[in-house]
Amino acid sequence: MxxxxxxxxxxxxxxxxxxxxxxxxxxxxxxxxxxxxxxxxxxxxxxxxxxxxxxxxxxxxxxxxxxxxxxxxxxxxxxxxxxxxxxxxxxxxxxxxxxxxxxxxxxxxxxxxxxxxxxxxxxxxxxxxxxxxxxxxxxxxxxxxxxxxxxxxxxxxxxxxxxxxxxxxxxxxxxxxxxxxxxxxxxxxxxxxxxxxxxxxxxxxxxxxxxxxxxxxxxAAALLGTNTLRPHVACDRAGTSEGITLCSDVEVHAPGLITTPFFIEPLWKISGLLTTSGKAIEWMASRVARFRSVKGLSLSNVKRPTGVIFLPHLVGERSPYWNPKLRGILFGLNLDSNAKSLIVSAAEGVAFAVRHIVDEMRKAGAKIETIRTTGGQATNELWNQIKADVLGMNVELVRPDAELFGCAILAISCLNEEPFVQVAERLARVKKRFVPDLERHELYNELYKIYLELHDRNMDLFERLRG
Missing domain, CATH: 3.30.420.40 (ATPase, nucleotide binding domain)
Known part of the structure; x- marks a missing residue:
């Protein structure tokens, strides 16, 4: 070796x-x-x-x-x-x-x-x-x-x-x-x-x-690091902000999403971008729930769905709205809401935002079979499971450091004179698969409809608030 x-x-x-x-x-x-x-x-x-x-x-x-x-x-x-x-x-x-x-x-x-x-x-x-x-x-x-x-x-x-x-x-x-x-x-x-x-x-x-x-x-480094290099696979790069990028064999254009050529011809890249996702969860944990850090915090006993719907647009939003005037909303608070349940509701809200992008891709005619996740959020198994339950599809973890690993793949390709696609195929492997709980998925479907409607009903108020 x-x-x-x-x-x-x-x-x-x-x-x-x-x-x-x-x-x-x-x-x-x-x-x-x-x-x-x-x-x-x-x-x-x-x-x-x-x-x-x-x-x-x-x-x-x-x-x-x-x-x-x-x-x-x-x-x-x-x-x-x-x-x-x-x-x-x-x-x-x-x-x-x-x-x-x-x-x-x-x-x-x-x-x-x-x-x-x-x-x-x-x-x-x-x-x-x-x-x-x-x-x-x-x-x-x-x-x-x-x-x-x-x-x-x-x-x-x-x-x-x-x-x-x-x-x-x-x-x-x-x-x-x-x-x-x-x-x-x-x-x-x-x-x-x-x-x-x-x-x-x-x-x-x-x-x-x-x-x-x-x-x-x-x-792009994350696409290499997760081996998201074939059609119908999407990469969810989930950190402070979030990007969902689909490798597609068809050119489709969805409102609020970005379609450009993939770096492997003749494939296409369809992307949606969230402004504050992990940052919104961190904000909820530190500023609202008053925990020093969300890392190491036990949240597995929190009942899901929480029933509280969170819009994570704390500094406006990119996809699919591209509206800097959007802001966060907590909807459905009750006497059972507590610090930990609010943190989980923030993770649910981010998952709803991811689903919105995925749904827009599908409405436009793109096919998505699975999502591979990476980044800081991917280190939290509960958040990965929440995304699987909300999306109703498998969420695969290759590794949380896909950007670094993608850089390593490019350098290995250079040193070995081996195509980087071949290096990624050889070295990037799925380590864990999160399968959706179908009963929870049905419950999340109803809450997701309310999540979407909250935007529609409050657009004029967002404008007045930031006016």
């Missing part, structure tokens, strides 16, 4: 994660450090140097003997998050998070031009940023910033198909943004970007011949 190791990195909305894998996919080390954004008046910002500091600490936390066997580094990251650097590679201000509300007033106009919601949101921020910038700047994602620090190269590490980058030259040209913003050279996942700077290698205690391999956006 080869002693070569892969260093995988994932820069998330809340945490920077780093792991070491061998070339057979076994994880030998895991590190996690919190790097929260600063939030104020709709602005979500972070100093990218925090990501670099967390990465350095993660590397130094590894055993020195393991570090000597690292042969490749590969990274993914959340987004669209805007990291601006000048032509000398110096940071220009703080990174702008995907939850940032700047430019929101432009989104409706951009969508009317035929631009999908996700790209419209990123472009709207650029329209506002242009007003305060002097000179040209490069557009980077968090993982691209890490690559710049490691190799000195400006790259846009993503798949070439539409839907995997937050910015495109033709869109920048159309809205007079190309004189300010530079999109770096595209480098496709699993391709070599370059070698480490010698001084960086010495500082990190890594071999000087370590290569940096292009990763992919976190949602």
């Amino acid at each position: 080869s002693s070569d190791l892969i260093m995988a990195v994932d820069i998330g909305t809340t945490n920077v994660k780093l792991a070491l894998f061998d070339t057979e996919g076994k994880k030998l080390f895991h590190f996690e450090r919190q790097c929260k954004e600063d939030v104020s008046n709709g602005k979500h910002e972070i100093d990218p140097k925090k990501w670099w500091t967390a990465f350095v600490r993660g590397v130094h936390a590894t055993d020195e003997k393991l570090r000597k066997n690292v042969r490749a580094i590969c990274a993914s990251s959340q987004g669209p998050t805007i990291v601006l650097v000048d032509t000398e590679g110096r940071l220009v201000g703080r990174a702008i998070g995907w939850l940032d509300s700047r430019g929101q007033r432009h989104v409706q106009f951009l969508r009317a031009q035929g631009i999908d919601e996700q790209t419209a949101s990123a472009t709207a921020k650029l329209i506002e940023l242009k007003k305060v910038l002097n000179g040209k700047v490069y557009l980077l994602q968090p993982a691209d910033y890490l690559i710049l620090k490691l190799t000195g190269r400006f790259v846009n590490a993503t798949f070439r198909q539409y839907g995997y980058s937050p910015w495109y030259g033709e869109i920048l040209d159309k809205f007079d943004l190309s004189e300010t913003f530079i999109i770096p050279e595209l480098v496709e996942p699993s391709k070599v970007v370059g070698k480490l700077f010698e001084d960086v290698a010495r500082r990190l205690g890594l071999p000087e011949d370590v290569i940096v391999v292009a990763g992919a956006p976190d949602f």
Whole structure:
């Protein structure tokens, strides 16, 4: 067995994660450090140097003997998050998070031009940023910033198909943004970007011949890490926020969802995005139920369904509404409601939101046979079971760290000169399957109807509340 190791990195909305894998996919080390954004008046910002500091600490936390066997580094990251650097590679201000509300007033106009919601949101921020910038700047994602620090190269590490980058030259040209913003050279996942700077290698205690391999956006890395690479399988990437991505053999377009080519031709990617899912459960646990943490909290004895319906839209919602004015609702409270039952109701509300996206996919003509889950929520068996019961379909757990594992798959593909689809098929395996309780599913069906109706009946009130 080869002693070569892969260093995988994932820069998330809340945490920077780093792991070491061998070339057979076994994880030998895991590190996690919190790097929260600063939030104020709709602005979500972070100093990218925090990501670099967390990465350095993660590397130094590894055993020195393991570090000597690292042969490749590969990274993914959340987004669209805007990291601006000048032509000398110096940071220009703080990174702008995907939850940032700047430019929101432009989104409706951009969508009317035929631009999908996700790209419209990123472009709207650029329209506002242009007003305060002097000179040209490069557009980077968090993982691209890490690559710049490691190799000195400006790259846009993503798949070439539409839907995997937050910015495109033709869109920048159309809205007079190309004189300010530079999109770096595209480098496709699993391709070599370059070698480490010698001084960086010495500082990190890594071999000087370590290569940096292009990763992919976190949602795409998760598709690889869960082996969601064939039709009729969906990946539920469930963390602070949530993304449900279906691999489809037919092109269908559903209201409020995003359809773009899959990175494996001729398949299609149909996606729905939730803004606050795990964050909403965490909020319920800490701010309402007043528990220090939901981790380790025993909730298995809570009666399900709870009968309390929770709308988890604490800072607006993306799919399928794309309405920043939506807010949370607790409906059906009674004298039996208690702290633990409210936490479970939050998990049920997130599951209803996931089902809404799945139902819209099916209404449009897409077929879904199973869902594979990953991310922080996937570590909680109760939440996985709630999703299975609400959806009425199997929920499969491959591994909760699919973004990291997806990066490892891309690096292994590069080192072994083996197609990444083949590597994923060989190494990604379903570890546990959550089968729906059909009696509970029928009860959840009735509550789900009320969940949908709560939106319809309160849309005008949301508008008045946020007006």
